Amino acid sequence: MIIPRISRMAAYLVVCLFAMMTSAQNQPKTFTFTQTSDGFMISLSGVKVLEHSSQSPMLYIGLGETNITTFHGNFYFNEYLIERRGLAAYEVMSLTDISVQIGFKEVESPALLAVVTISRPTTRSFLTIEATATARTTDRMWLRIAAEKDEHVYGGGEQFSHFDLRGRSFPIWTREQGVGRNKSTLLTFLVDQYMKDAGGNYHTTYFPQSTFFSSRKFWCHVNGSNYVVMDFSHETFHEIEIRDTSSAKVLINTSPSMLELVQSFTDFNGRPPPLPDWIHNGAILGVQGGTQKMLDYYKQATASGLKVSGLWIQDWVGRLTTSFGDRLFWNWKWNQTLYPNLDQEIIALRRDHDVHVLGYINPNMNIEGDMYKEAAGKGYVVKNAQNGPLQVNFGDFFCGIVDLTNPEAFEWYKSVIKTNMIGIGLDGWMADFGEYLPTDGVVLHNGMSGREVHNLWPVLWAKLNREAVEEAGKMGQVVYFMRAGAAGTAKYSTLMWAGDQNVDFSYADGLASTIPAALSMGVSGMGLTHFDVGGYTAIPLPPLNLVRTKELLLRSAEAAVFTPVFRTHEGNQPKLCAQFYSDQDTLNKFARLTKMFSVLQQYTKQLVNEVVTSGTPAQRPLFLHYPDDARAYEIQYQYMYGRDFIVAPVFLENQSQWNLYLPAGKWIFFWNGTTVTGPADVTVDAPIGQTPVFFRSDSTWTNLFKTVAAIKEGDECSRVSTGDGDLQTCRP
């Protein structure tokens, strides 16, 4: 039995209770510090968030050696833990209306080893926990957040394998998501063997975020960009490991409702701007191959009735023939050989068809390009330990990385976007990568280490894009979409996408994984995302022979109808994979689905507006609207699309029916109007082209939904202007 000496004097209970009005939400927040016989607990609005006892100290401090190796954006942590000390004894150093300062010690020792200040600044609604280790050499601390057995935990940024994070540990480190992501599949095994452990794991993601969101109605966020591990595998506490012992800062807030909780976090973390209007008019078609091919694809699509809002040409910079096949030439300039007259065609497409052309960029420059040479000459690329330009292996070529911590380099790269991209009329781009910054042997302009900045890189990259667009006066017209992210991304990015899914029906890396990805990103504060229709990564080698089937393409497309953005990708093996243009039947089916997407836009715009104004994500976990339904917390593969839809995409092969859960209320089956009263488990017919979807019977959008559901292949849809904006009607 462990009894802290210091707290014995306080064997009686001292309750300090002060109520405050929150400035952000105008709700009273009650901060409660309660001393118990063996420690203390701290609650916010009645939600216990911190608890300390001699058996379970709130704070551990320690020291370790961390060896990090990297290969193509995958990172491997080899840890040797030297020390980990539980600070079971404590003394209250000061207690004011707005803060408690607590000194922590080991039980046997009088030495003060850490000081934690828990405060509720008057200007903020949330608790701030600031911890500093005063002990001899330490480089990490573990903060225990109070937990309950039946609590669910979500967030962690974009998580592909598990929406409910409980029961597992999640390292927060931006990196490639991995190919396969499930160590028990043959695919992941083979990728690991032949590509240096590039198979990934359940937690590997481009967009991790040190934020979680508890079913006990609080969120918790670790500030800063250092490596964090969030361990939710314990019954009575969540343990947050932080690699910062001088100024670790953790924020916690509560809200009366789950919905307000997301809002409260986005109040703090920021929210994206609205999507451009044009993006709702139809699909952005991922096409490649030059000006004429782009136009040919467009003509073929519209001739078949597809609604097209954009043409995304990732190879606008030209291509590089490497030993591994075609790759984009990462030298961010219009390639006039491959794309003659592109600037003129962009103008014409926008003017004549409201069709927008999008490009591609990332923060790395091929060392063979003149941009790299210019940047290296000016000292704008990340340097190596010898102070020369760092050249990173990207598979079949080497790149320099623009030093985003160098204000001059930052401005210069913005000017590249403004001049080379916006300047030729591009209305958007994939702002790819952001995860590859090496940790060791890199010298950054601002003096920070690679380990400190690594997780911040995606945010700097988003900020750069944002400023470029703003400075060009194109906010609201241009959209860039990113995969890498962190806290702050929501504030700087315009749109996310789910990265590189395999072209398969796997849970961990296929179409299914895009659902928890959207939901976890949503509760982490970024409510606008979408995915590559059809997935990206094909592995056409035996024994896997993984290529995109027409079925996967169509299942993926039908799911995209109920997301904010519908964008196709040819994938990494365009010729071997099914494409929207592969055959007339696929074109016809895409025509119907893109019409549905387009006609639904009035509803979609409302959802986007909710993201922008309140942070409520477009794709939502059921518990945001059904917080009292226990089942709502356990659902990973269906979501609410706005307040009115329950969407349960078919993500397995060869399905003719699909099971889903409906919470309380009256629900209308989208495809035939059947009414079901929830809560209910239902099985519905799910032929290709009919995503299992229900809508609320009291939705104000019933007529629109019926219009969308009724669209058949071959129907013509036309725009009708109304007082509420454009609507569309469709008829055979």
Add this chain to the structure above:
Amino acid sequence: MIIPRISRMAAYLVVCLFAMMTSAQNQPKTFTFTQTSDGFMISLSGVKVLEHSSQSPMLYIGLGETNITTFHGNFYFNEYLIERRGLAAYEVMSLTDISVQIGFKEVESPALLAVVTISRPTTRSFLTIEATATARTTDRMWLRIAAEKDEHVYGGGEQFSHFDLRGRSFPIWTREQGVGRNKSTLLTFLVDQYMKDAGGNYHTTYFPQSTFFSSRKFWCHVNGSNYVVMDFSHETFHEIEIRDTSSAKVLINTSPSMLELVQSFTDFNGRPPPLPDWIHNGAILGVQGGTQKMLDYYKQATASGLKVSGLWIQDWVGRLTTSFGDRLFWNWKWNQTLYPNLDQEIIALRRDHDVHVLGYINPNMNIEGDMYKEAAGKGYVVKNAQNGPLQVNFGDFFCGIVDLTNPEAFEWYKSVIKTNMIGIGLDGWMADFGEYLPTDGVVLHNGMSGREVHNLWPVLWAKLNREAVEEAGKMGQVVYFMRAGAAGTAKYSTLMWAGDQNVDFSYADGLASTIPAALSMGVSGMGLTHFDVGGYTAIPLPPLNLVRTKELLLRSAEAAVFTPVFRTHEGNQPKLCAQFYSDQDTLNKFARLTKMFSVLQQYTKQLVNEVVTSGTPAQRPLFLHYPDDARAYEIQYQYMYGRDFIVAPVFLENQSQWNLYLPAGKWIFFWNGTTVTGPADVTVDAPIGQTPVFFRSDSTWTNLFKTVAAIKEGDECSRVSTGDGDLQTCRP
């Protein structure tokens, strides 16, 4: 910078130096305790073995939660480390001629957290380190042993993947070795997937032992049977984790030579008795199927000229037809239906041919058998948490485990061996298993927990066999061979075998792995082992289609000539695997190899005698005889067979030549008499039937070796009595 407060007073060097005569080896041992400005170091005979500084404390204490799950003898440890505290400060509590007692503290604290007594008892030659944590709740400690960068470390019991343990961590926990044992192979992956992670890993072994053997000429042994982890991955220390904080005891000894070092450890740990003479006369043939089949195999073998010393019938107890195929019926009684007249045939074989019959037993009893029922009725089986008989799943049937901690049960099981096995004339048996004792939910007669006893089980099992044989007056005539082991096994067992290799040419689980297995077991103090000729585990399922080829069988047999015991095993899939009796060519080749083995017996007996008298293993690492040769420490796949042979078995497929290393001296190639002067890397022809072997030119056995090498298929060998014992001559 960490400065321990207490040792500051001793900023000058205090050297306590006292020389003692060792009782065991009559060598002077110098024990040196030296205080340094920042700690101390302890040397034995000039070898630094312990070192303490504020930066690298000698002792860490801690606490954790360990969840252990098990499946068919595989064990999985899920660890949550709660605390780990470095005890950087210390004070010398007492210092006498034979001991130093040191109190350890944390730097910030005056509290004494552990006491370590390092003593050199007058009756022993080795250092004893006894550590007790006096801190609040702890359940583990880590002791750092001084290390040097270029040091090599061996031992750890029987290690199949790595002979030099440096650079890795080795959990000491007896268990199934695993099927595949290499996480990067498809075979291991598939076994893991379809058999609940039964694929094993580099460290999984039936016979782990918390002993290591350093190239700096000391051994180190952790006493007791608790879980231990030996971590050799650090440059300046080896870290030994011990799950005992009340009476952890670590022993260290040095010797002037590597050879004496093994002897010194076996002085402490015990040595096996001599093998029975008859075992050297030829092969023990693993056959099955009933009395007549046994005799038929024997006739077939001798008709082809095989030298046979024994017939091993593992199915003497009869067979059980299960859904997975034939299994032995684990009810340890002669099955007179399958083996009519066995007792008479045993007598006749021994009397007429000096051929000995061996059986099979393990410490588990099928719950369908009457033995189990008797044992359970008497309370002789391990109990479950509800105090009922524990029934353990062994794949396709359930067993009770005899409670080896219950003296009555122990006696009863001995009587089973004496009556049912020795009583019907069996001259040996495979004493299988010993690794399966569950850790949790088991109630043992002596009140110890499963976790404490698990690693001791193989030793108790060996002791039981030993006592049964001794009490029957059969020592020297009976041999039992075991796979499971621990410290103490060497004292109780008569022979080990390398367990269940796959029937393949893999490094981690094939023929190759038997070489580091023998070498590591040898330096861990058990110098008598052998392996299943041809391996054991076939996996005839696609896509592996793993069955034993004739090539593997012959490569394995030719290697067995240069080991103490030559025994075949039909394997787990006899009909699908190549057998010695598969065709006449194989029989002819086995005839030659068994003759060679038999003719070599005078030499073999000398090696066995060395094991018995000095502990020097029969199969030896090169550094035992060439301690000044740096290459000798890096060789994992060749060995010395006694002082005179260098053996480099061919363990890969399709080899016509083989590379090996010869240390200094003149070496004769066994097969053609070519002389090579070492040190030298040589490539030799290695057709099937000619294990790459060299012998020392100044060997006193040159004539014998030439006789053996000259044996051709079809030669007849006959025994000639000489003053030195029996010798054999062979001619066409």
